[in-house]
Amino acid sequence: xxxxxxxxxxxxxxxxxxxxxxxxxxxxxxxxxxxxxxxxxxxxxxxxxxxxxxxxxxxxxxxxxxxxxxxxxxxxxxxxxxxxxxxxxxxxxxxxxxxxxxxxxxxxxxxxxxxxxxxxxxxxxxxxxxxxxxxxxxxxxxxxxxxxxxxxxxxxxxxxxxxxxxxxxxxxxxxxxxxxxxxxxxxxxxxxxxxxxxxxxxxxxxxxxxxxxxxxxxxxxxxxxxxxxxxxxxxxxxxxxxxxxxxxxxxxxxxxxxxxxxxxxxxxxxxxxxxxxxxxxxxxxxxxxxxxxxxxxxxxxxxxxxxxxxxxxxxxxxxxxxxxxxxxxxxxxxxxxxxxxxxxxxxxxxxxxxxxxxxxxxxxxxxxxxxxxxxxxxxxxxxx
Numbered sequence: 001x002x003x004x005x006x007x008x009x010x011x012x013x014x015x016x017x018x019x020x021x022x023x024x025x026x027x028x029x030x031x032x033x034x035x036x037x038x039x040x041x042x043x044x045x046x047x048x049x050x051x052x053x054x055x056x057x058x059x060x061x062x063x064x065x066x067x068x069x070x071x072x073x074x075x076x077x078x079x080x081x082x083x084x085x086x087x088x089x090x091x092x093x094x095x096x097x098x099x100x101x102x103x104x105x106x107x108x109x110x111x112x113x114x115x116x117x118x119x120x121x122x123x124x125x126x127x128x129x130x131x132x133x134x135x136x137x138x139x140x141x142x143x144x145x146x147x148x149x150x151x152x153x154x155x156x157x158x159x160x161x162x163x164x165x166x167x168x169x170x171x172x173x174x175x176x177x178x179x180x181x182x183x184x185x186x187x188x189x190x191x192x193x194x195x196x197x198x199x200x201x202x203x204x205x206x207x208x209x210x211x212x213x214x215x216x217x218x219x220x221x222x223x224x225x226x227x228x229x230x231x232x233x234x235x236x237x238x239x240x241x242x243x244x245x246x247x248x249x250x251x252x253x254x255x256x257x258x259x260x261x262x263x264x265x266x267x268x269x270x271x272x273x274x275x276x277x278x279x280x281x282x283x284x285x286x287x288x289x290x291x292x293x294x295x296x297x298x299x300x301x302x303x304x305x306x307x308x309x310x311x312x313x314x315x316x317x318x319x320x321x322x323x324x325x326x327x328x329x330x331x332x333x334x335x336x337x338x339x340x341x342x343x344x345x346x347x348x349x350x351x352x353x354x355x356x357x358x359x360x361x362x363x364x365x366x367x368x369x370x371x372x373x374x375x376x377x378x379x380x381x382x383x384x
Contacts, residue, residue: 002031003038003059003083005093007068008189008348012093013077015189016176019099022351023053023067026093028083033061036085040066044080049097052081070097073179096184098176101349102360102382103227104185105197106272107169109365110157110374113150113205120209123147130325130370131314134159135307144303150204152220154197157374161307163293164372169197171227174349175380192230192347200224206238216258217244220332223252225361225381230350233340233359253334253361261329261366272367272376279367283326286369291315311371322370329366336361336381353382360384 005028007015017024030036038059042050053067070079074097081093114122115132125133125148137144145159154169171194173187187193200222207218219238226232238252248254259265261279269276276282294315299308314322337358344350353359363379
């Protein structure tokens with residue numbers, strides 16, 4: 001006879017429970033339709049940290065649910081529940097107890113913004129160091145591309161150009177701390193995983209050419225965030241920060257400088273499925289590939305001809321600027337504590353976050369392809 005057991009829908013060795021937080025659900029059933037008295041017995045060096053809603057029951061063909069709680073974070077796969085029949089241990093179910101849960105997200109974002117020496121409010125871009133522009137065409141009332149707007153989009157890109165990757169940011173997993181302070185990531189075990197991450201319609205990088213904040217130290221103004229339909233919230237309004245040495249003047253997300261990915265970040269291109277050895281190599285790969293695609297492209301309409309010509313020009317005269325932007329990173333930290341709404345459903349992670357007075361937002365924006373007006377973002381939302 002075989003016992004099938006799942007913790008929050010995942011098999012032994014794959015799940016987690018949040019220490020001191022909501023209960024996980026362990027379901028047990030027989031696989032041959034019979035009935036069998038069972039005993040659940042915490043085991044291993046962390047046995048004292050495991051609390052079960054019941055320890056004995058009769059398993060049958062229907063799932064029998066037992067609530068599992070833990071009182072302290074442990075090691076990876078350090079929690080064990082033995083499933084016993086009579087004097088025989090039928091199987092041992094292993095899982096991890098974590099603390100400080102947070103949602104990890106990543107994907108591609110879009111931001112169509114002017115950059116120096118063009119002014120921050122330049123709607124079309126003429127001489128950007130990084131090749132950021134929008135093609136207006138001969139009739140500005142019917143432009144080939146919409147004007148630049150600085151809006152940071154995690155979904156629904158505007159006028160995404162050909163040969164550019166899709167834009168979309170999603171929850172990729174749940175992170176939590178172990179007893180030794182290290183962080184574990186779980187890519188299954190919570191229904192929130194896979195949900196879309198969306199920013200508010202007016203979120204924008206807001207340096208204003210140094211009049212509001214120094215470039216690289218600017219806030220994301222009008223910050224709002226949503227995770228599917230289960231979570232939404234916002235930060236307090238941003239305030240000017242003219243001196244980057246001063247503390248953040250509000251709880252809106254602020255950047256702490258500009259960094260080169262290969263020098264400052266532990267993240268590698270392979271972490272995102274990119275084949276390049278480092279971010280410098282990736283910058284070269286992207287621009288060379290794009291140049292070849294653009295040169296081979298057949299453009300027939302006036303719109304396509306104009307956009308292709310401008311893109312070819314930038315890849316010819318400003319390839320260094322395009323590659324430089326691809327190698328840079330900005331890190332943002334802020335607090336989401338206004339108009340927060342959380343509907344947890346079956347997500348134990350959201351149940352834990354709902355009990356918090358505020359959520360910490362952290363994000364790294366990098367790998368920015370200024371020709372595509374989009375880049376990679378990686379971040380977390382959760383405990384402090």
